Every structure is written in structure tokens, then in C-alpha cells.
Amino acid sequence: MKKIAHLNGAFVFIALALASIGAAWASENYIPSVSLDNYWTTSGSPQLDASLAGTNEFGRGETVTLFVDITNRGRIMGFKADKKAETKMERALADRELDYERERTTALGITGTLRSETNQVEVKSGDQVVEALRSGEKSREPLRFTIKISNRAPAGEYPLRLELVYDYQFNxxxxxxxxxxxxxxxxxxxxxxxxxxxxxxxxxxxxxxEAYFQITEAEADLRAGEKGGLIEVTYRNTGEKVAEDAIARLSVFKPFSSTDDQAYIGTLGPGEERAVRFKIDVDSDATPKPYSINSEIKYTDHRGGTVISESMKIPVEVRPARRSYTLPAVAVLILLAGGGATLYRRRKGG
Incomplete structure (x- = not known):
């Protein structure tokens, strides 16, 4: 590692090149190539702590950003004379070195990596960096980590590991x-x-x-051009809390329309399920194929607040329009009438 010169006690941030670390990397010490006089051996080091700014409670299915403050609580534990200063210049050098030794508690090039030990919480963002923190300082800007909570995550506490790696002045x-x-x-x-x-x-x-809902079963009888087709949907409360005054609602789009797009569920406790029906009109030009209709549940939670669940997709299939037999029947009647008239004229003429 190159020797770094300093004038008038200026604090300099050291950029370390991996290629020049050599064998020192194995001991995690960056040792200068030239040794000078050492008057003091100092004990102490940085000590980093982290805390969340804001809430740490979230709902399942949410993607949120965590704001993490980093604080350096490092302390100098003591100084031990390593070389006796006898001359005026040596005493001046010892005093100057003591000033630099006090920087031992400064953490340099802090890199924070957030890790999850469960697939119920996924960390979506990469490493975050703080250039330096002296003892007693807090990061000016919080580290930002984005996490996604699984839709199926059980309620409870999920510890995430924040790994902090940094350099500090050893001597x-x-x-x-x-x-x-x-x-x-x-x-x-x-x-x-x-x-x-x-x-x-x-x-x-x-x-x-909280209450949480899933569709466990869906049946539909829908045909192109028909009015009042039925959709029957079963909703289950897979959460931990009761949902009161629950109402299921549809969000319909072309080729669908409805004047009956809400269904009352009532009180639905954890583990309970209930089937409801909706009536749907299908446009005559609807393409026969599978579709998805969005639905949601509006309910009152255990705190008395009104909550709207996340959207759930109802799978439906539109079948071709029913075949009409009206025109063929009319054609048959016309043919029969025509044949009867011909036969009548023949008999009359005979």
C-alpha cells in the first residue's frame, strides 16, 4: 500500500487499491510499505449501530422501502506509549501522532448489505454506501432498502440481517x-x-x-350476447383477524357489464369462507375465450376502520352464443306452406 503524506494534521480519506494490498489482505490489515516512528498504541474502534426510521409493521403483499439510520458509537479506550519521546522534536511528533490516533474510531467506506433468511420477505435492492462516520455521528441520509413481503407470509416478526463492512485506521x-x-x-x-x-x-x-382473502373456487356460465349470466365465487379469509360487513365487488370491463356487481358477504372470521353470486351481461361481439375479472372486498377491520383488500382475479370463460333455431324453423314452415299450396292447386285443377 502506498505511503500517504499529510500536512498540518489534515484528515485524508484513503482510497485502497486491492492490487497493492498483497499478502496483507489475508490478515485484513492494510500495511504501508514504509514504517515511520510509532509513539502510541491506541485501543478502541468504531462501533456501528442501525435503527429504522419509521414503522417496521407492514401488510402481506406490500413492497416497501426501509429507511435505516447508521450511528457510530465507537470510543477510544486508551493510549499506551510505544516509544519514549526524549527530544523536543520527538515530543512534537508524539503530540502530532496522538491527534491522528484519535481518528481510530472513524469508520471509512461503510457498505451495508441487507439479507433475508426467509422467502417470505425478499430484499429487492443492492448494497448501500456511507463514505465515513466519525464517532458520535449519524449518517446524513438513511440507507434505503426495498423489500417485498409475500402475499402468503404468516403474521409475525421476520428478522433481517444488515451486514456492515468498513475500514478504520488501525495505527x-x-x-x-x-x-x-x-x-x-x-x-x-x-x-x-x-x-x-x-x-x-x-x-x-x-x-x-389482519384479514386476508383468497378465491378458493369460481364457476361461471357466460355466453356471448347473453344477459344475466351467473358467476359464483367462493372467498376465504386466510388472515388472522375477523372481517365484518364484508362486501365483494367486481371491476368489469368490455365485453362485460353488470348492474349486479356487488354481493354481501357479512362477517367472515379467520379460516371461514363464503360463496356469493354476481350477474353479468356479455356483449354480442365478445370473443369466446378465457377472461379474468377483477374483484375486491370492502370490509371493516378489528380497529373499526374501512379497508379494501387487494385485487383478486376471477377466472371466467365466455362460450360461443347459443345456436338459434328460429330462422331454420321459419324456413321449414315457408317450405311446407309453399308445398301445401302447390298440392292444393294441383288437386283443384284436376
Missing amino acids: AEVDATDLDPDVGLRGFQTSYWYQRANETVTIPVIVKE
């Missing part, structure tokens, strides 16, 4: 060519050792208990 060394009483240290330079660290923080996500 600082200093040197100078001489000490000028008026200017101070001349030819001052520093070199740093950096170490890779990682921490894991648990982020709990809660899937709320």
Missing part, C-alpha cells in the same frame, strides 16, 4: 526532518495502517395480523 506513524521553533515540524509525514472490520445488526420487520 498511525509519524516522522519529520527537523523542528523549527517558529514554523514547527519540517518535512512532516505520516503513514497509516488500515484494518477491515464487519458488524451485523438485526432489523426486525413485522407482518401485521
Whole structure:
């Protein structure tokens, strides 16, 4: 790793090149190629914590963004003299190194990765980065992670793992060519050792208990051009809470229309199901094929609030129009009448 020079104690963010780390990578230490004087050995390191900004309770089937604040609670635990400073220049160097050693608790290049250990919660976003956090600081902007909760996720708590990887200054060394009483240290330079660290923080996500609906059965008798075709649908409450005053509603589109697109379900407890009927008109030019009609349930939840469920698709099939026998029957009657008239004239003429 290249030696980095610093003047007047300026804090410099170190860009590390993997190609120059060499064998030091195995020990997770980034060691400079040139060693200078080391007056202090410092104990302490960054300590990162994470917390959600906002609620962590969501409904099944939701895709939401988590806002995660990162805080550095690292502390310097102590300093130990590594080399005795005897001359004025050595004492000046020791004081300067002590200033740099205090940066040991700064976390650099923080990368956050959110992971789920269950297929009920899927993490949709990639890594998030914070450039640096000194001790006592909180990230200016929260990390943003998008998650999708399965439609079938049981209510309960789902712990997500936030893996935080970062670098921090493991050691600082200093040197100078001489000490000028008026200017101070001349030819001052520093070199740093950096170490890779990682921490894991648990982020709990809660899937709320609520009523939830699924279509368990659907039957339809629909033909092109017919009015009042019947659709019978069975809804089941697969959630954990009771749904009261539930009403099933259809969202119809061409080639369908209806004046009977709502059906009263009533109270539906967890695990209960109920069948309802709708009447549907089908346009005469409807193409015979399978269709899907959207439906939803409006109900009162256990808190007394009005809730509309997510949309559920009802599979239906439109069959061809019934064959009409009116025209063939009329044609037969005309033929019979014509034949009868001919026979009558023949007999009369004979």
C-alpha cells in the first residue's frame, strides 16, 4: 500500500487499491510499505449501530422501502506509549501522532448489505454506501432498502440481517526532518495502517395480523350476447383477524357489464369462507375465450376502520352464443306452406 503524506494534521480519506494490498489482505490489515516512528498504541474502534426510521409493521403483499439510520458509537479506550519521546522534536511528533490516533474510531467506506433468511420477505435492492462516520455521528441520509413481503407470509416478526463492512485506521506513524521553533515540524509525514472490520445488526420487520382473502373456487356460465349470466365465487379469509360487513365487488370491463356487481358477504372470521353470486351481461361481439375479472372486498377491520383488500382475479370463460333455431324453423314452415299450396292447386285443377 502506498505511503500517504499529510500536512498540518489534515484528515485524508484513503482510497485502497486491492492490487497493492498483497499478502496483507489475508490478515485484513492494510500495511504501508514504509514504517515511520510509532509513539502510541491506541485501543478502541468504531462501533456501528442501525435503527429504522419509521414503522417496521407492514401488510402481506406490500413492497416497501426501509429507511435505516447508521450511528457510530465507537470510543477510544486508551493510549499506551510505544516509544519514549526524549527530544523536543520527538515530543512534537508524539503530540502530532496522538491527534491522528484519535481518528481510530472513524469508520471509512461503510457498505451495508441487507439479507433475508426467509422467502417470505425478499430484499429487492443492492448494497448501500456511507463514505465515513466519525464517532458520535449519524449518517446524513438513511440507507434505503426495498423489500417485498409475500402475499402468503404468516403474521409475525421476520428478522433481517444488515451486514456492515468498513475500514478504520488501525495505527498511525509519524516522522519529520527537523523542528523549527517558529514554523514547527519540517518535512512532516505520516503513514497509516488500515484494518477491515464487519458488524451485523438485526432489523426486525413485522407482518401485521389482519384479514386476508383468497378465491378458493369460481364457476361461471357466460355466453356471448347473453344477459344475466351467473358467476359464483367462493372467498376465504386466510388472515388472522375477523372481517365484518364484508362486501365483494367486481371491476368489469368490455365485453362485460353488470348492474349486479356487488354481493354481501357479512362477517367472515379467520379460516371461514363464503360463496356469493354476481350477474353479468356479455356483449354480442365478445370473443369466446378465457377472461379474468377483477374483484375486491370492502370490509371493516378489528380497529373499526374501512379497508379494501387487494385485487383478486376471477377466472371466467365466455362460450360461443347459443345456436338459434328460429330462422331454420321459419324456413321449414315457408317450405311446407309453399308445398301445401302447390298440392292444393294441383288437386283443384284436376
